[in-house]
Amino acid sequence: MKIENCKLKIDGQPLAPNGLLVSAAVVRRRLLSACSHRLVRFAICILQCSIFNACVHSFAQAQTTRNTIAVVQPKVVKIFGAGGIKSLAAHGTGFFVSKEGHIATIWSHVLDADLVGVVLSDGRRFSARVLGAEPQLALAVLKLNGAEGVEFPFFNPDEAVSAGTGTRVLGFSNMFNVAAGDEPVSVVHGVIAAKTIIEARRGVFDSPYSGPVFVVDGVTNNSGAAGGVLTTRDGMLLGMIGLELRNAKSNTWMNYAIPVKELSNSIQQIISGKFERKKDPNEDEPSLKPRRYKPLDFGFLMVPDVVERTPAFIDSIQSDSAAAKVGLKSDDLVLFINDELIQSCRMLQDAIGRLESGDQLRLVVRRGNELVTVEMPVPRKKD
Amino acid sequence: MGEKHRVARTQRLELMTFALVCWLTVSAPAAEPQVREAELKRVEVIERVAPTVVAVFAKGGAGGGSGVLVSKDGFALTNFHVVSGLGPFMKCGLNDGVLYDAVLVGLDPTGDVALIKLLGREDFPIATLGDSDKLEIGDWTYVMGNPFLLATDFQPTVTYGIVSGTHRYQPPAGTWLEYTDCIQVDTSINPGNSGGPLFSSAGELVGINGRGSFEKRGRVNSGAGYAISINQIKFFHDQLKAGRVVDHATLGATVTTDSDGGVVVNGILESSDVFRRGLRSGDELVSFAGRPVRSVNQFKNILGIYPKDWMLPIVFRHEGERREIHARLRGLHAKTELMPGPRPQPKPRQPMPKKDKDGNPEKTPDLPLPPRPDPHAEVAKQAIPEQWKEWFVTKAGFANYRFNQLEQDRVFAPLKGLGDFASAAGSWRLSGQSATGDKFELTLAVKGIGLEIRDSAFFQQLEDTDPADEPPGSGGFLIAAHQLRLLLQTGSKAFTECHYFGSEPLDGRGESVDVIVTTLGAIETRWFFSRSSGLLLGMDSRLYEDAEACSVRFENWIDFNGRRLPATWMVTSGEKEFATLKVAKAELVGKK
Numbered sequence: 013m014k015i016e017n018c019k020l021k022i023d024g025q026p027l028a029p030n031g032l033l034v035s036a037a038v039v040r041r042r043l044l045s046a047c048s049h050r051l052v053r054f055a056i057c058i059l060q061c062s063i064f065n066a067c068v069h070s071f072a073q074a075q076t077t078r079n080t081i082a083v084v085q086p087k088v089v090k091i092f093g094a095g096g097i098k099s100l101a102a103h104g105t106g107f108f109v110s111k112e113g114h115i116a117t118i119w120s121h122v123l124d125a126d127l128v129g130v131v132l133s134d135g136r137r138f139s140a141r142v143l144g145a146e147p148q149l150a151l152a153v154l155k156l157n158g159a160e161g162v163e164f165p166f167f168n169p170d171e172a173v174s175a176g177t178g179t180r181v182l183g184f185s186n187m188f189n190v191a192a193g194d195e196p197v198s199v200v201h202g203v204i205a206a207k208t209i210i211e212a213r214r215g216v217f218d219s220p221y222s223g224p225v226f227v228v229d230g231v232t233n234n235s236g237a238a239g240g241v242l243t244t245r246d247g248m249l250l251g252m253i254g255l256e257l258r259n260a261k262s263n264t265w266m267n268y269a270i271p272v273k274e275l276s277n278s279i280q281q282i283i284s285g286k287f288e289r290k291k292d293p294n295e296d297e298p299s300l301k302p303r304r305y306k307p308l309d310f311g312f313l314m315v316p317d318v319v320e321r322t323p324a325f326i327d328s329i330q331s332d333s334a335a336a337k338v339g340l341k342s343d344d345l346v347l348f349i350n351d352e353l354i355q356s357c358r359m360l361q362d363a364i365g366r367l368e369s370g371d372q373l374r375l376v377v378r379r380g381n382e383l384v385t386v387e388m389p390v391p392r393k394k395d
Numbered sequence: 396m397g398e399k400h401r402v403a404r405t406q407r408l409e410l411m412t413f414a415l416v417c418w419l420t421v422s423a424p425a426a427e428p429q430v431r432e433a434e435l436k437r438v439e440v441i442e443r444v445a446p447t448v449v450a451v452f453a454k455g456g457a458g459g460g461s462g463v464l465v466s467k468d469g470f471a472l473t474n475f476h477v478v479s480g481l482g483p484f485m486k487c488g489l490n491d492g493v494l495y496d497a498v499l500v501g502l503d504p505t506g507d508v509a510l511i512k513l514l515g516r517e518d519f520p521i522a523t524l525g526d527s528d529k530l531e532i533g534d535w536t537y538v539m540g541n542p543f544l545l546a547t548d549f550q551p552t553v554t555y556g557i558v559s560g561t562h563r564y565q566p567p568a569g570t571w572l573e574y575t576d577c578i579q580v581d582t583s584i585n586p587g588n589s590g591g592p593l594f595s596s597a598g599e600l601v602g603i604n605g606r607g608s609f610e611k612r613g614r615v616n617s618g619a620g621y622a623i624s625i626n627q628i629k630f631f632h633d634q635l636k637a638g639r640v641v642d643h644a645t646l647g648a649t650v651t652t653d654s655d656g657g658v659v660v661n662g663i664l665e666s667s668d669v670f671r672r673g674l675r676s677g678d679e680l681v682s683f684a685g686r687p688v689r690s691v692n693q694f695k696n697i698l699g700i701y702p703k704d705w706m707l708p709i710v711f712r713h714e715g716e717r718r719e720i721h722a723r724l725r726g727l728h729a730k731t732e733l734m735p736g737p738r739p740q741p742k743p744r745q746p747m748p749k750k751d752k753d754g755n756p757e758k759t760p761d762l763p764l765p766p767r768p769d770p771h772a773e774v775a776k777q778a779i780p781e782q783w784k785e786w787f788v789t790k791a792g793f794a795n796y797r798f799n800q801l802e803q804d805r806v807f808a809p810l811k812g813l814g815d816f817a818s819a820a821g822s823w824r825l826s827g828q829s830a831t832g833d834k835f836e837l838t839l840a841v842k843g844i845g846l847e848i849r850d851s852a853f854f855q856q857l858e859d860t861d862p863a864d865e866p867p868g869s870g871g872f873l874i875a876a877h878q879l880r881l882l883l884q885t886g887s888k889a890f891t892e893c894h895y896f897g898s899e900p901l902d903g904r905g906e907s908v909d910v911i912v913t914t915l916g917a918i919e920t921r922w923f924f925s926r927s928s929g930l931l932l933g934m935d936s937r938l939y940e941d942a943e944a945c946s947v948r949f950e951n952w953i954d955f956n957g958r959r960l961p962a963t964w965m966v967t968s969g970e971k972e973f974a975t976l977k978v979a980k981a982e983l984v985g986k987k
Contacts, residue, residue: 078532081532196532197560231581231616231618
């Protein structure tokens, strides 16, 4: 009686394609008729069940991964924009969040261009503009130009799922710009190693995003990978791959994705045009900063200010200028201006802007491995 | 009452136990056997293929990499950049714990492939070659080899991951080490894995691992490794086995993308075969080697997997008209560039990526994985082991000429069975009718060649005259016929230069044939031999480099007084038929 129940359960396995079920059932009937002992029959049931399940499962799994990849890849796009200097990549990844051609991606320097290029998995090329951004969530939403009437395969961000530690996942991105041609992005596999919260802070972990993340054991976060997607093995959207994040002390890199559940509200608001940016509590009140002087007034030019904290490297020196006379050189990194620590091009612009005529400008720069101090008078301004 | 209660409780307990046992034996194993099954399958595959994995060491242990055995007599594939600089002999460890001597056989510097031969056994375990074009993104793969040269007992390290991309292009460092149509995996590839096998989930050899994308994380796996596809290596295998330093193909024309996204020729060498076959600037490429051309990148990808001198089908559109040609491809490098000696080292990454015409940054080359030097090892002197010294013969342009000699001997052997041509040192006279019914007589004399056909006579003097295109438009049929006579009568010694090339598909579309290349002065002849019967199927003879060849295809080798000669000669030049000659009578005179 109980054994019969057992059998029912086995027969009821909904996993097999019909053909397999039938042949398995025939084999089982023959075996069962051959032996009368209940326990033997019971053992056969179990054995059969396990062998059968194993076959079906491994077959089904191989199929799901291939299918998942085939379904997800057309929703992921390659983005080409600003960058290409020093170690800043000029490429990134994004994913469709509407059939009209809205793309969610990471908020990064790649988008510091009037128009960015978007290449689809089949090689179609479009230009796109930034529709809106939420830097606190490291999120930007783009809209393809000239795509009216075209329908795109997309992820509905409202249908993003969550998953626990140990869930097997796939990462899709144009890491290292390997997929530079008319080809789909790269796929890597991994497991969710942790769900945790990272905090935005300066120093050891310099993260632009703070909030919950999925930490992955595979190498998902490479240059150009940010903005790609993390999905479950069956293709459910989990997260958006974040920017590369390095622990400056241990020189280790973190592989993580931002849960799309955290982003879906902002994505929908940006698409619908009702977006209101959350106020950043850390952000200074915009003040009218004086900009009385520019580096050019002293005869030098800084490298283009492309990111939040572009290192203050001198790009070029004008001949016969004050800067040339005191021996400044291109590629000098400015560390101090009049004893004030300079951490970025923007800070340098502010510090020079605050100078007044008659002041002395004292610069400490790093040139190779040595520190060089130079001094020059601030010229008189004719207003 | 209490008794009844107890009985009920016992029954209940029995029932619960049974239910628990049922649950344990049915539900729990329902999940576990598939995991166990998959694990057992992996263990089985690894046990099966691990004996084929080679740990390659320089003599004296000053570096190394990995490799994989592909033939029972010890031929093994590895990377060019692994053996480069190791000298002709090296040491190779297998997972049986034995260290074998090995000798360099062939080199492909462009494709980053090398063939070596392990010595001392005829029953090496070998890997089964798979079909790398069947790999799909998401498929599981194994990487095996000797990362960081960890395996002192030569047991290969195994890593497991998925295919991240197929048909990838990784640009060369300089003009070497270009990875076209390669396989991208997230399976861990580290320094020392270079040259080792990429196995499919079924344990078939689908690629040779050679490089990875490293940027800022140091020289360790960063999630993107690349393997040279085994299908590309199959094209070069016979050439490598012939001890050659091989070269890859180039079209002889440059291409660009036009405004409609088509791939269009924007520059062409007038001396190239494609130009002679009618390809011109402005023509649009439709397909190459049977694969549709969709973009410049993808075209480079297809082109890069083919050997220099192969003839391949090309379809293009000329002024709206679709044309299909078969053209012989030029080499990517000049011969002198491929001479053995110090090779250009791959340059480090360019910090400033260049932009292509679409404004996208061009891909910067990723560093291949170099053999990891052992700082404690002394650089051993390259003494050639006495026992194996006959396995290495130097010759300019060859990695190891010994293997070319072996292949020449193999291919030329059936010629001896055709009869005694050596004694026929006088005039040869072949006569019969052409397919169009014209009578002909071909005379191969010592001082000159003559052909009478359709009331015309053509003559080529062999002394004090330059070889000419006689009869005009045939590509020099008289000279070609003379080359055949030399081959049959004297063999390879009749020529200034003779080597075994490898295999190629006959005329770019037919069966795979063995190819011998001979030169005599400026005359270069390619001889095509059947790989099944050993018979000479045809020859392409050109009067000078970049001249249109005279192609002769032979059929019906029949006996003429004790000597076998082809009864049917199909002569074409530039894909235009010159004549088909049916030999009815052959008179070969001994001494003049």
